[in-house]
Amino acid sequence: MTNSIxxxxxxxxxxxxxxxxxxxxxxxxxIKVRRARRRRGARLIVADPRRIDIANYADLxxxxxxxxxxxxxxxLMHVIVREGLQDQKFIDGRxxxxxxxxxxxxxxxxxxxxxxxxxxPGDIEKAAVMLAENRPGTLxxxxxxxxxxxxxxxxxxxxxxxxxLGNLGVPGGGVNPLRGQNNVQGACDMGGLPVFFPGYQKxxxxxxxxxxxxxxxxPLPDQAGLTLVEMVKAAxxxxxxxxFIVGENPMTSDPDLNHVRQALEKCEFLVVQExxxxxTARMADVxxxxxxxAEKDGTFTNTERRVQRIRRAVSSPGEAKPDSxxxxxxxxxxxxxxxxxxxxxxxxxxxxxxQPPQVLIEINSLTPSYAGIEWARLEGGQSLQWPxxxxxxPGTPILHTEKFTRGKGxxxxxxxxxxxxxxxxQYPLILTTGRVIYHWHGGEMxxxxxxxxxxxxxxxxxxxxxxxxxxxxxxxxxxxxxxxxGEITAKAQVTxxxxxxxxxxxxxxxxxxxxxxxxxxxxxxAKIPEFKVCAVRIEKG
Amino acid sequence: MDKKTxxxxxxxxxxxxxxxxxxxxxxxxxxxAGIRIPTLCHHPDLTNVGACRLCVVTVEKAxxxxxxxxxxxxxxxxxxxxxxEARETRRFVLEMxxxxxxxxxxxxxxxxxxxxxxxxxxxxxPWPAAGxxxxxxxxxxxxxxxxxxDRNKCIVCxxxxxxxxxxxxxxxxxxxxxxFKTRLVAGADQPMxxxxxxxxxxxxxxxxxxxxxxxxxxxxxxxNKVEKVRTVCSYCGVGCSxxxxxxxxxxxxxxxxxxxxxxxxxxxxKGRYGYDYVHHTDRLTKPLVRRDLLSSSTSDERRSxxxxxxxxxxxxxxxxxxxxxxxxxxxxxxGDAIAFFASAKCTNEENYLFNKFTRQVLGTNNIDHxxxx
Numbered sequence: 001m002t003n004s005i006x007x008x009x010x011x012x013x014x015x016x017x018x019x020x021x022x023x024x025x026x027x028x029x030x031i032k033v034r035r036a037r038r039r040r041g042a043r044l045i046v047a048d049p050r051r052i053d054i055a056n057y058a059d060l061x062x063x064x065x066x067x068x069x070x071x072x073x074x075x076l077m078h079v080i081v082r083e084g085l086q087d088q089k090f091i092d093g094r095x096x097x098x099x100x101x102x103x104x105x106x107x108x109x110x111x112x113x114x115x116x117x118x119x120x121p122g123d124i125e126k127a128a129v130m131l132a133e134n135r136p137g138t139l140x141x142x143x144x145x146x147x148x149x150x151x152x153x154x155x156x157x158x159x160x161x162x163x164x165l166g167n168l169g170v171p172g173g174g175v176n177p178l179r180g181q182n183n184v185q186g187a188c189d190m191g192g193l194p195v196f197f198p199g200y201q202k203x204x205x206x207x208x209x210x211x212x213x214x215x216x217x218x219p220l221p222d223q224a225g226l227t228l229v230e231m232v233k234a235a236x237x238x239x240x241x242x243x244f245i246v247g248e249n250p251m252t253s254d255p256d257l258n259h260v261r262q263a264l265e266k267c268e269f270l271v272v273q274e275x276x277x278x279x280t281a282r283m284a285d286v287x288x289x290x291x292x293x294a295e296k297d298g299t300f301t302n303t304e305r306r307v308q309r310i311r312r313a314v315s316s317p318g319e320a321k322p323d324s325x326x327x328x329x330x331x332x333x334x335x336x337x338x339x340x341x342x343x344x345x346x347x348x349x350x351x352x353x354x355q356p357p358q359v360l361i362e363i364n365s366l367t368p369s370y371a372g373i374e375w376a377r378l379e380g381g382q383s384l385q386w387p388x389x390x391x392x393x394p395g396t397p398i399l400h401t402e403k404f405t406r407g408k409g410x411x412x413x414x415x416x417x418x419x420x421x422x423x424x425x426q427y428p429l430i431l432t433t434g435r436v437i438y439h440w441h442g443g444e445m446x447x448x449x450x451x452x453x454x455x456x457x458x459x460x461x462x463x464x465x466x467x468x469x470x471x472x473x474x475x476x477x478x479x480x481x482x483x484x485x486g487e488i489t490a491k492a493q494v495t496x497x498x499x500x501x502x503x504x505x506x507x508x509x510x511x512x513x514x515x516x517x518x519x520x521x522x523x524x525x526a527k528i529p530e531f532k533v534c535a536v537r538i539e540k541g
Numbered sequence: 542m543d544k545k546t547x548x549x550x551x552x553x554x555x556x557x558x559x560x561x562x563x564x565x566x567x568x569x570x571x572x573x574a575g576i577r578i579p580t581l582c583h584h585p586d587l588t589n590v591g592a593c594r595l596c597v598v599t600v601e602k603a604x605x606x607x608x609x610x611x612x613x614x615x616x617x618x619x620x621x622x623x624x625x626e627a628r629e630t631r632r633f634v635l636e637m638x639x640x641x642x643x644x645x646x647x648x649x650x651x652x653x654x655x656x657x658x659x660x661x662x663x664x665x666x667p668w669p670a671a672g673x674x675x676x677x678x679x680x681x682x683x684x685x686x687x688x689x690x691d692r693n694k695c696i697v698c699x700x701x702x703x704x705x706x707x708x709x710x711x712x713x714x715x716x717x718x719x720x721f722k723t724r725l726v727a728g729a730d731q732p733m734x735x736x737x738x739x740x741x742x743x744x745x746x747x748x749x750x751x752x753x754x755x756x757x758x759x760x761x762x763x764x765n766k767v768e769k770v771r772t773v774c775s776y777c778g779v780g781c782s783x784x785x786x787x788x789x790x791x792x793x794x795x796x797x798x799x800x801x802x803x804x805x806x807x808x809x810x811k812g813r814y815g816y817d818y819v820h821h822t823d824r825l826t827k828p829l830v831r832r833d834l835l836s837s838s839t840s841d842e843r844r845s846x847x848x849x850x851x852x853x854x855x856x857x858x859x860x861x862x863x864x865x866x867x868x869x870x871x872x873x874x875x876g877d878a879i880a881f882f883a884s885a886k887c888t889n890e891e892n893y894l895f896n897k898f899t900r901q902v903l904g905t906n907n908i909d910h911x912x913x914x
Contacts, residue, residue: 005779005803027741027809028779034710057710146913179778181885183892184912191896192883192910198893203906216901221876225899225906228913231880240880240907242870246895247884253914265847269866276823285834286863287851289825293775294785294792294816298888300773302780302803310888313770313785314792314819318826319856323884323891329856331902333864339871340902349901359890370889383802437739440776440811441911448818451686451757452811455740528913 001304002399003174004385007138008032009040011172014130014137018047018069018158019144019532023054024437026142026178026303030054033140043134045127047072048144049432050462050504051497060127063499064117066432067148067419067533072124073157074416075113077105077164079128087135087166094403095163097411104413116416135165136172143180143434147531151523153414163409169400179303181441182293186301189370189386190363194225199367215366217346227527229254229520236263244271246323247290251279252442252513255520255529256485273326276444279510289320296322298356299378301386305396307373308383328353419533420521423501427483427535429467430502431517436460439508446508459490459512462504463538468494471538478541481505483534486516489541503538552618561614568596568609571622578622579631579660581749582698583610586799586806587707593698594634595660599624606630628664635666640673641721643693651751654764657696658750674721685733687740687756687814695725695752701744708747708807713738725752740810746797747806755794757814762786762794769796774812775886779803781812792816828859835862867903876904883910 008015009032023030030053036042037057046058047069055061064072080086081102091098110121117124131137139162145154159175167173179185191198201208203224213220226234232254234240243264254260264270264283272284281287295316301307316322331351335342342349348362357375364371372388384395400409423430438456439446446452461479463471473479479492481503490505490512498504505514519534549560554571561570566589571578582593589610597606601619606627609620621627639661646652660666678692702714702725713736717726728736745753755762769784781804786794795813797806832849835858870878881903883895892910899908 023739026777026779027739028781028804028807028812031709031741031807035707038710039707181778181911182773182775182780183887183889184778184885184910186889187883187885187887187892187910188912190883190889190892191900192885192892192908193912194906194909197900198896203900212900216897218901218904220900221904221906223906225877225908226880228882228909228911231882231907231909234880240878241874242867242879243882244867244879245882247886248882248911250882253911269870271863271867274825276821277825277829281825282851283847284829284851285831285847285866286859287825287829288859288863289827289829292819292824293886294772294819296888298890300780301889302773303778304780304803306780306803307889308773308780308782308802310772311770313772313787314790317820317824319828320824320826321856323887324894326860327891327894327898329860330864331898333860334868334902337864337868339864339868340904342901348897353894356888356890359893363889363893437810440815445775445818446811446815448821448823449811449815450817452815454686455810526913531914 001174001176001178002168003138003171003176004304004397005029005032007172007174008140009036012036012042012136012138013172014043014045014134016045016047016131016137016139017054018139018141019146020140020142020178021048021052021054021144021434022140022178024052025180025435027437029140029178033057043130045130049499049502059130060123062117062119062123062127064119066430066502067150068117068416069145069148069154070150070157070414071108071113071116071416072119073161074105074108075110075117075124076128076131077101077161078108078113079110079125080132080164081105083129083132085129085132086164090166091164094169095409095411097413101160101164101411101413104415131165135167136170137165137167138172138174138176139167140176140178142178144532146177146526146528148533149420149521149523149530150417151528152525153417156412157414160411160413163411168409169398169402171398174398177303183300185303185305186299186307189301189367194227197366198363199369212366215346215348217343217349218340229522229527229529232260232263235267238266241268242271243267243269244273245280246273247275249278249280249442249444251283252507252510252515255515255518255531257513257516258486259520273323275320276448278442278444288326289318290326291316291320291322295320296356299360299373305385306383307370307378307386309378324353324356324359420530421519421533421535423535427537429536429538431481431483431514431534431536432502432504433507433514433518433531434504435508436506439506441508442510443508459488459506459509460493461490462493462495462498464496464498464500464502465494466500467503467538468492471540473538473540480539480541481517481536483517483519483536485519488512488514488516503536550614550616552614552616552620554620555622565614566610567598567600567607567612567614567618567620570614571609571620576622578609579663580610581656581660581696582700584700584747587700587703587747590699590703593696595631597627597630598622599627631660632664632666635661635664636669638696639666640669641675642696643675644668649694649751650754650759650763652763655751656749681756683727683733685738685740687742687810688733688745689754689756689759690725691752691754692725694750696750697723697725698749700747700749701725701753704743704747709739709741709743711737711739714744740814741808742810742813743807755814757817758786758794761788767793771798774808776811776815781808783808783812785816792819827853828856830854830859830862871903877907879903879905880907883908885910885912
């Protein structure tokens with residue numbers, strides 16, 4: 001997030017949610033949105049194909065078709081510019097590329113945008129004016145924007161809207177992705193990405209490489225690595241021979257699960273480090289038992305870049321160990337076997353860690369945005385939002401207040417492109433996927449939380465009454481859903497939360513995971529799979 | 542509060558000069574100066590309703606007692622929070638509350654963490670003699686698996702009603718009837734879940750007594766038996782912090798804290814009630830290795846479909862095996878033949894080590910995690 005969560009409650013005069021089922025997936029942000037709407041009168045616009053909970057609180061619900069986000073956003077911007085409601089001062093002073101944007105959005109008058117998105121042109125007009133008249137406004141998005149073959153252009157389009165309205169660098173504004181996992185922000189920040197060292201220092205940048213080579217005492221590879229979906233593919237082709245998976249269950253969370261299974265079977269050596277014997281761990285050659293969050297010390301970074309302490313509260317069961325212990329033990333043994341030769345003079349070549357604070361010192365010294373996030377400050381009760389360039393720095397609740405990282409904010413005009421797979425005669429419906437409030441991702445934790453499981457014991461597929469009637473499927477009755485890649489059987493929930501032609505399924509339940517159906521087509525740049533749109537057919541289960 | 546406030550208000554409380562920001566209530570002015578006024582229906586996160594009358598104070602030149610939580614502080618005001626009249630009134634209110642309260646502190650979930658109990662103790666209110674009319678509600682009749690309700694203990698302060706309305710913004714709770722018959726109900730006297738309850742437990746967190754309590758913790762998590770450990774939730778990326786309540790090395794409850802920088806007292810159903818997976822019997826407790834890898838662990842022969850069982854081994858065996866195998870793959874095929882899935886569930890420190898392990902030890906940039914999934 002460019003801004004802070006408190007901005008939503010306190011500052012934003014409008015809240016635009018697109019591609020985020022906020023009250024179910026980020027419930028505590030969801031209640032802050034509801035509070036801002038109900039108690040402070042902030043305007044709320046929700047763009048989502050489904051009538052999700054937060055849509056019931058909205059001033060306007062724009063039910064655009066899955067995969068038509070850019071057309072919708074361009075339509076909104078078209079109206080804003082046509083009516084002269086853009087923040088021209090901000091555009092002139094802090095941005096570039098406006099003329100190019102103006103040309104592209106010129107094509108998306110509300111009629112054209114309405115045709116592509118299925119949203120009434122009048123609602124596009126209303127929404128555009130509401131956003132323009134209620135500034136500063138925040139834009140919240142999640143995987144509904146990113147999990148498309150047009151994921152990157154979708155995000156750029158969100159940024160365009162906020163630049164156009166001058167909603168960046170100010171309290172209450174911002175382009176605010178709501179991150180899914182508790183520490184997905186931190187995993188990205190700490191170099192858990194194929195192109196970045198910690199702090200988004202590029203592995204292809206010779207200066208950054210030199211810095212880490214000096215710190216760790218080894219020469220480092222200069223080519224970007226593979227992304228997750230590419231790794232699975234390479235394992236299937238026999239190019240990846242060893243796969244080490246920590247705390248993840250690609251056997252439910254990746255697209256096209258039949259393919260994932262084949263790839264993991266083919267992989268010569270699979271190590272899984274987990275707290276439960278997940279579907280993926282069952283396929284492993286070696287399984288390391290790990291500690292849960294309640295059994296270790298360290299830090300997590302939330303969606304607003306806030307770094308907070310987590311604390312060990314209980315012992316781990318049996319011989320389960322913290323991941324840091326496992327990595328250090330393994331690294332030491334491999335070094336002893338001569339896997340790499342380290343310069344013993346390098347300050348951080350060694351793996352002789354005693355406790356997490358020692359690792360944080362290493363992070364402080366190698367990661368400029370975390371330089372001032374010191375253990376003692378966190379212990380003293382502070383929680384700090386990066387960048388924190390030094391120990392006296394108070395943290396950065398709002399990014400881009402003076403200038404953008406690259407100097408001027410750049411409008412990147414983008415056109416609508418259809419999803420990779422659209423309905424046809426054989427597969428006439430669109431499937432979109434997501435999660436429900438009571439479960440979490442592959443369900444490894446929530447299926448084992450007794451009462452969460454009791455609240456939602458099985459997979460439900462949302463189907464509109466018209467589609468259900470056509471296929472002869474009753475509410476609560478079994479439904480079979482098939483795509484070009486696989487099929488699942490689940491229970492039908494006949495509801496007008498979805499529109500005719502659209503069904504929704506979650507991926508919480510291994511046996512009927514929506515990801516047997518989903519399309520592994522990727523956004524060419526971010527390599528994110530198109531979980532939000534694929535073509536399916538339904539019949540009685 | 543209005544940000545344009547410039548002029549502080551100067552008043553006198555218990556003979557002490559007190560300065561408070563414009564717009565403060567007497568209660569806020571007093572607490573700001575470290576002067577305690579007892580309350581039950583007041584909570585700093587919620588609007589004030591002046592329902593319980595515990596916060597009554599004497600204000601010079603005002604007729605009768607004033608409720609400190611709803612009376613604005615004014616310049617020159619002279620307040621006495623401990624006047625005999627105020628103290629006697631509080632004592633009377635407490636007696637009235639206890640006259641219709643079950644004498645069950647011995648077996649109450651909130652014993653030791655109960656605002657009514659604390660005030661009865663402080664004001665030395667004796668248990669009323671038998672004979673008063675008592676409510677006789679059936680206890681814990683709602684099927685919600687997380688939140689239990691005992692209306693016999695409800696003091697009708699309305700904190701749950703306001704928490705649901707103002708914090709959760711869900712309006713599940715309300716009061717039915719009036720006077721002695723006033724009764725806390727969900728929706729139109731429905732089961733909570735049918736009244737749109739999201740099972741966030743905010744109502745439990747704000748209840749000052751034992752009327753609403755956590756079903757999963759019954760019998761094990763009284764305040765004086767647990768140690769509270771402040772940490773951050775393991776589910777989504779909002780970063781809510783809370784206290785794990787630990788007893789005998791087990792998490793027995795999660796309680797929220799006003800000091801949480803992101804969420805304050807608010808949590809969601811997963812954060813507050815989704816902790817029991819930590820102690821599930823399915824937890825992995827020993828390293829596991831395929832049996833055939835133990836017999837021919839240096840062999841490069843490809844096994845078909847991992848047909849042998851996973852068997853428990855000690856850490857040394859498992860670590861040595863993986864170390865050797867990964868080292869072999871790197872030396873025969875290069876580091877790029879290995880890939881690492883880091884985890885968005887692990888700490889920053891651990892993820893830093895995954896990155897270091899992949900790049901320094903394995904010598905590849907093939908590291909990613911579920912950020913895109």
